[in-house]
Amino acid sequence: MIHTRRLISAFAVVAALSALTACGPEEDSAGGSGASSKPSAKPGTGTGGSGSTDSGGGDCGQPPKLPAGHKMVEIAVPPSKGSMSAKDAKPTCTPNDWIYHGEGKANYYLFSEDVKAELATGSGSTKTVPVGELWAHAGDCIASSSEVKSPYSCSGNIYDITLDAEGKVKSIKEIWHP
Template structure:
């Protein structure tokens, strides 16, 4: 009876240990990650050399985010001045930290509408409405002197969600928070 009890206990222990290692992420001991989680998404190469994750908008991150109609993401390339800014269109890229927007291509010149709703990020999912001049100063500081930015704000990626009026002028601009 004692031998049977030991055998069943040993079998239960082996089964429990097997299920712990089977359910966890695979460790990459060759890379020495030690955390067990891959730090980079797997990218499958297409015939043109681009990753399949970017080519079809899916991959480790899932489907690329879709902006609401009339919205566009931009990345300023120089500090905005009164009434105007130069910015690149920002496109989503799959990273180990989910989708991140990055400016691509040639910068475009934008004028601001007479009345602009401006918002600065104050953390994940929260913003504060500010005068557009304060947003211009903030964006400029983030581009040239990040240390000048004071809490509750931070330089969180330099990406802004904008909408344009019928004349093509910026009517809303909201900083996108990113850790």
């Protein structure tokens, strides 16, 4: 009888430990790709570790890293024809993984004539749109997110941008997160 109780106790301990390790952070073998490997956490493909913060809200592991030439920004005021003001966005560890937030003073950006614009349509999905539609969408998100029509939504006003050789925005992609 004692042997049976010990055996059952041992199975209970193993099961409990298995359940605990199953809840740990997922490893990302792609090196931090996606608006996380989860769209909410590592927008685009993440951002570099310098300047990133850990608010102690979760166990996120290493900060996400952006591919060369990419930058995360949070649009500060509604964009107008050909330009925008945006703050550099840094990753912050939260209970939902890494989330980006704009920090510091807004920088002024001009758009290139052939800019590629994408709006988020949900978890990991985007739709290429005319840049004017992206400007209107970003303005609507800043003014009143309830005005934004499906399939779009406002999810933090964070965008992954790339710049051309002149420092103009050549691509801008809205990052989705819950």
